[in-house]
Amino acid sequence: MTVVPARAPWSGVIARGQTLTIIDSGGNQAVDFLVYDAADTSVRYSAPDTIVMQGNIFLTSGSVLYSGARTPLMTVVEDTCGRHDTIGGACSKESNTLRYGHHTRPQHACVENFLLEGSKWGLGKRDLVSNVNWYMNVPVEQDGTLGIVDGISSPGLRVGLRAETDVLVLISNCPQINNPCNGFDPTPIELVVS
Amino acid sequence: MNTSTTYGARDHARAQEQEVERPDAPGAFWAERVQPDGYAHRVVARGTVLRMDDVTGDACAHVLLHHADQPWERLNVADTVKVQWNAYLGAGVLLLSDQGRVLASITESSGAHDALCGTSPQGRSLFTLAAAKHGLTPRDLPPSLSFFQGVHVMPDGKLDFTGASGPGSVTLRAELPLIVLIANTAHPLGSTCSALDVAAWRGEPTAPSDPLWTATPEGRRAFENTADYLTARGLS
Numbered sequence: 001m002t003v004v005p006a007r008a009p010w011s012g013v014i015a016r017g018q019t020l021t022i023i024d025s026g027g028n029q030a031v032d033f034l035v036y037d038a039a040d041t042s043v044r045y046s047a048p049d050t051i052v053m054q055g056n057i058f059l060t061s062g063s064v065l066y067s068g069a070r071t072p073l074m075t076v077v078e079d080t081c082g083r084h085d086t087i088g089g090a091c092s093k094e095s096n097t098l099r100y101g102h103h104t105r106p107q108h109a110c111v112e113n114f115l116l117e118g119s120k121w122g123l124g125k126r127d128l129v130s131n132v133n134w135y136m137n138v139p140v141e142q143d144g145t146l147g148i149v150d151g152i153s154s155p156g157l158r159v160g161l162r163a164e165t166d167v168l169v170l171i172s173n174c175p176q177i178n179n180p181c182n183g184f185d186p187t188p189i190e191l192v193v194s
Numbered sequence: 195m196n197t198s199t200t201y202g203a204r205d206h207a208r209a210q211e212q213e214v215e216r217p218d219a220p221g222a223f224w225a226e227r228v229q230p231d232g233y234a235h236r237v238v239a240r241g242t243v244l245r246m247d248d249v250t251g252d253a254c255a256h257v258l259l260h261h262a263d264q265p266w267e268r269l270n271v272a273d274t275v276k277v278q279w280n281a282y283l284g285a286g287v288l289l290l291s292d293q294g295r296v297l298a299s300i301t302e303s304s305g306a307h308d309a310l311c312g313t314s315p316q317g318r319s320l321f322t323l324a325a326a327k328h329g330l331t332p333r334d335l336p337p338s339l340s341f342f343q344g345v346h347v348m349p350d351g352k353l354d355f356t357g358a359s360g361p362g363s364v365t366l367r368a369e370l371p372l373i374v375l376i377a378n379t380a381h382p383l384g385s386t387c388s389a390l391d392v393a394a395w396r397g398e399p400t401a402p403s404d405p406l407w408t409a410t411p412e413g414r415r416a417f418e419n420t421a422d423y424l425t426a427r428g429l430s
Contacts, residue, residue, distance in 0.1 A: 042332045048313070051312075052353075055353050056350070057310060057353070058351035068312075069318075087272060087281065088272060089273055095273045097419060098277045125292075128292070130272040144347075145280055
């Protein structure tokens with residue numbers, strides 16, 4: 001088991017057939033997540049292809065994370081939370097200035113985590129795309145209004161992801177403190193590879 | 195015509211020129227009809243007025259925008275919908291980059307559009323080709339937008355594909371110098387596609403006096419970030 005501290009990144013290769021379980025230890029902790037084909041990182045998670053293939057914007061048990069080439073990267077084999085976000089993307093210093101004001105630019109953000117952790121694997125700015133947000137609650141109203149609202153997760157909930165090919169996973173344990181995605185209090189998560 | 199000699203082959207080649215079928219767009223520096231499963235691309239100046247016309251009512255204009263000065267900065271669909279608190283595209287929506295800046299504004303819009311479903315495998319191939327003409331590779335292709343085919347999100351997250359809404363047009367205003375990539379092919383939830391007309395004119399970017407600049411606090415700060423960049427680069 002690996003504990004990812006609050007606000008910290010993590011990365012690793014999950015071999016085909018292995019399952020990565022992400023445990024929301026403290027409850028309502030958004031986990032920003034990107035996944036790449038380890039053999040060719042230009043083949044990477046595609047939020048729109050994943051949404052189209054399942055006809056739904058929310059991820060839960062049975063959801064398959066597809067690449068832009070429509071190849072399956074990982075499958076959700078366990079989900080005790082219920083639904084997870086595909087459309088909200090990652091917080092960044094830059095988008096924080098838009099959402100909350102220029103004064104938030106110095107704050108830590110998920111894109112910082114992705115860039116630093118991705119650099120260990122030769123990934124850079126061009127390799128960041130719309131990501132999964134495990135445990136983050138982003139409803140869409142009938143008039144299209146959407147937003148990050150209070151979470152539906154609680155301590156100890158789990159998401160299990162089976163690798164369908166050898167994959168590289170980048171995680172940002174979200175440091176956001178300006179919206180409810182972490183209950184305004186980022187907490188550690190646990191990772192188990194089995 | 196005899197093509198067995200160099201002289202004959204040259205005459206044969208030269209005899210082939212025909213008029214290009216173009217949309218009627220007086221004064222436009224770019225006027226192009228994009229057939230189904232075709233693509234178009236251009237580098238355009240800040241201030242450019244770019245109009246896309248769904249001529250017969252079943253086009254699907256898949257669009258990607260990159261900042262021409264630094265193409266690693268590009269359309270970020272997630273930021274676009276999240277920052278503006280809305281999943282649907284229409285007039286007044288700003289198309290945002292990953293650097294908190296405005297790439298383009300939607301100044302006019304008819305019909306329904308889609309920011310959730312990206313493009314199809316065919317659209318990705320077309321984007322790959324269009325991007326390559328600007329030195330860009332598949333790593334430079336983030337999720338895209340599509341215009342003229344609507345998708346509605348149900349309360350349980352399911353997608354309701356509403357499809358085409360008849361002939362219409364969308365006008366974008368470039369707020370930074372842009373690489374514009376357009377693929378005209380069926381929506382990933384649809385199966386049909388008709389011709390798309392693209393036309394572009396010289397124009398002016400959004401000024402602080404424009405109501406769009408201050409329409410929302412998020413948009414105002416995006417315009418401020420854009421102005422900050424342009425000033426530092428000596429471009430405004």
